[in-house]
Amino acid sequence: MVLDILKKNHLSVTDGRKKILELFINSEGALAHADIEKSTGENFDRVTVYRTLQTFVEKGIIHLIPTTDNSILYALCKDNCEAGHHHDNHVHFVCTVCNKTICLEEVTVPHVKLPEGFAPEHAQMLVSGVCGDCK
Amino acid sequence: MVLDILKKNHLSVTDGRKKILELFINSEGALAHADIEKSTGENFDRVTVYRTLQTFVEKGIIHLIPTTDNSILYALCKDNCEAGHHHDNHVHFVCTVCNKTICLEEVTVPHVKLPEGFAPEHAQMLVSGVCGDCK
DNA sequence: GTAACTGCAAAATATTTGCATCCTT
């Protein structure tokens, strides 16, 4: 699983990459840089985490989720990424109680009609509220 | 105009607040912290900019715009803010050419149907593409 | 006059870069 993804993207298989990728696969929600640093323990250098995340984003293994605060969130999109081509056209949900952000892969972003002159290419949507677990 | 907004929100009228607020009113697009620091020249302390923006957000004079990179963008919503109550339920547009982000106040965020269990409260939408000026 | 705002200094935090070493292929 982890190996497949790395190999498919022509990346060397290293402990750090395996561990971080597993973290994404096993995690329900999106992860911030800080989460990853914590979860991998003291095993990896902070810089390695930065570089690994950057690499994964470039390869399309994970994608960034827009947030309203100043945090950067990353999430792996199971279906899309395994297919190798990257299109995260799904809605993201932030729970205001548990504060988790998750990908709603089955909910696609609706189209909107823009004013004259605008040529839309991509749309993202972020819904906040209370998730099923927190109700 | 500027004075009205500040007074309406029970804020002391100071040079910094006036200047920063004017900047938002005269600007078409959203502004990042760095933009504001640049535009106000060397007149204001970096810390004052931070605190002013924070105050404006708390008062609902400006609102944060979600972004996919790590930047934080602020924008003033003319109609809503003058009315005093804050609801930025409009779509935001990022131009991939000029890199400006603007509020499409006339385009409201559509509703989406979420999976069982989710209780949505607020939705934001971010569309990227090419704006009218850049075509 | 008083409360609120600002500027400076400094601390805390976050991110980037260079380089030598180690690991994967």
Place this chain on the structure above:
DNA sequence: AAGGATGCAAATATTTTGCAGTTAC
């Protein structure tokens, strides 16, 4: 063996905090 990845150190950037002085009301 060669190229890429890592870890460390350090440079850079960003954000927060405390406090004294200043300004708005």
